[in-house]
Amino acid sequence: MESKSALLEARNVSKTFDNTVKALDGVNIVVHENEILSVVGENGAGKSTLMKILVGVHQPEKGELYYNGQKIRFPKNPLEALKLGISIVYQERGVIPHLKVYQFLLLGLEEKFTRFGRLQLKKIFDVSKSVFEELGINVSLNTFMYELPLSTQKMIEIARSILSIRLTVGNGGPSDITPIIILDEPTAPLSLEERNGLFHYIQNIKKNNSFIFVSHIIPEVMRFSDRIYVLRDGKVVAHHDLSSAEVTEDLLFREIVGRVSYYDLYSKYRYGVAEREGKGVILSVKKMSKKGYFQDISFDLYEGECIGLFGPSGCGKSEVAKSLFGVIHSDHEEIYVGGSKIKPKTAPYVRIKKGVGYFSGDTGKELFIHWPVYKNLSIVNFEKIIKKAIKLVSIINFKAEKELSEKIVKKLRIRTPSVQAECHSLSGGNKQKVSVGKWLEKSPRILILEDPTIGIDVGAREDIYEVLLEMKRNGISMILVSDDPKEYVILCDKIIMMSEGRIQKVYSNEEFRKVMEA
């Protein structure tokens, strides 16, 4: 079946963290010469761990590695990986904006170009130019990085990886080794056109290189890869060779998330869908647009209703959510909260006063990690814990503050020694509960949820769902953005399907379940 020869093969790779969490469990993966190989899976499926093993950041407990059919040991550090021709372009590591292109290209490699303590600029320029020519990058070496579009910056990062491999094994010219470049979610910060540009570039240069493309954006993976591995819970659950077999997006999607009975989920959590009849519109969004991210978003949210914005990463759903809260600003929007208009560019604190709340599962962003639990819970509830309200130096009523936070802690069953405990000592799930708990007593009219349960275990997830559903039963409307379709089934009454920044279709919960089960 495999016509091409295997360049790199990892067999039976297993890795356990902290003696309990099995990140990888007997994974087999083959990389061929000159291909784009995709590794897809949900957050926590083991993609990053596998890549980190290949570049020598982690060591596996079990497994063998073959290079051109020869058994070798796993790289012990990134330098050993470079010698094998393996390099990684991280998602966030990014570029240093104030360096010139050639400075960035050779960052960390200067010693190869130094003679008597002086940089040999001519040699640097020669090598860089020939690499750029070979890879088809049309950029002056004297440009500053920040002047370039993000996609070009990514291309230069890729060129830098190739160059560092070559300089590690040779003198910088093309060598016998085929570089294997791992791209860790390379498109995350890019707009749609930039993504296409980057992929055409990668396809153009794949004749001399191999790429491992780590992603969870299905349409991109489908369009640009030669083969796909699907990882789930640390195992390879599927392998597709796109040159020989047809794969549909739906199939891939279901392989990624696994088999779930959506009906069971639904009936476990739901006690009837919120009815619109007799309820008022609490949020009306008309023609919201932000260039490069989303266009013409319009919908109505009713009292006590939850609307989900669903679609692949990069479809603009999280940007819509952030714009609704004013964290980022849309170019054009007409938003009415309970009938009163909110101007674009209104800051979050004004929106909160109008009754909009925002909760994201990213506790690092939300919490004051060195503060005690009670202060984190009271920060949005100040009007409830103030003794005397002289506008600026309102005096805190400590008793009320303590009572308020103890009430929330009890209600959410937050596991903490006391409300005095500092937040960083809590487990991930409990941190998330503190983060969502602060809205419990505030009772906003609308709560915007962005990945509310990201990175926490199943038990803690269920607790968070319970809390959110109770808030919903109490009449709080919600907008959900998440990567997990299960969450939409549990929480939402209406699901707005988005794609490439536009609304495609609106499903009811039932229709959505049917689509997912199909």
Next chain:
Amino acid sequence: MSREFSLQQTKFVLGYARRLVRGNPALWAIIGLMLIFSAIVPDKFLSTSNLIAILRNFAVTSMLAVGPTFVILLGSIDLSYMGIWMFGGALVWLAYPYLGLFSIFLYPIFGLLVGLFNGIVYVKAKIPSFILTLAMTAVLAFLTTYVRNISGVLTLTVPAYDFLRVSPVPYIPSPFLLAIPTIVLAIFVMFFTKLGTYISAIGSNEEGAKLAGINVARYKILAFMTSGFFVGLGSIAIFVHLGNQTRVDFDPSELIRGLAAIVLGGTPLAGGLGGPHRTLLGAMVYVLIFNGLFLLPGVDPNHLKLYIGTLLLGAVIIASKALKGALIA
């Protein structure tokens, strides 16, 4: 029953004391320095006049530093205290013929206005606070010298305030008494008000503060105003300490003094942790080092600033290392 109760109380007090010491490494430094100097030069260090001098210097140092602590909590820096202190005194001197004894209240008002200006420029024009407030001090220091020069006097003294120099409490110098309201008020603002909470929220996690609905720009300006106000109020104590006059020539070591007290106390320059209570401890550490070294045999007073500078450098490095642990108050 009553025994159980007292046991619980003891536990509570002990627990509180432990947290106090753990959270404030400067306390150890204070105890250590006092022990060392009492052991080496007991008769000089523990003499009444020296202890009074320590209290006086503590008042001056803490009054310079308590205000700017609020801005450092934000993660910014406010060096305008030197300017507020100097030119505020000049304003008092200028206004005395018109306002009489009330002119001393120009100090906090002027501080508040300088803080307002700093805050607005910092937030709206996004100028680094270090440069902005240093320039502010430079301008105000120059103006003070200028006022002195054109008035044809040597010092800007207002003798009418002489009554403030007499302390009603034996052994306690009046600048120290005058500093107490500022200290109490600053700690009150820090721990008991929304303002203090919001300022440290912004310093601890600006994004989180924004998401929690804090008007970040407004509270940044308010932090600068708080700083200016407390410096102005505290400058009254320094004014009295110097003999009812203000400083008319700029001395960079006075500028370092305030900053040193803040950092030695354990409010990291990155913001988010600490507060005026720590700055008080830091001020005490600074004063003890200065005072003790002065008394040591074989230490040339002319070289004192060099020693202090070197010691400070070391102390700041150690303090910043120690704070990387989980020392939070």
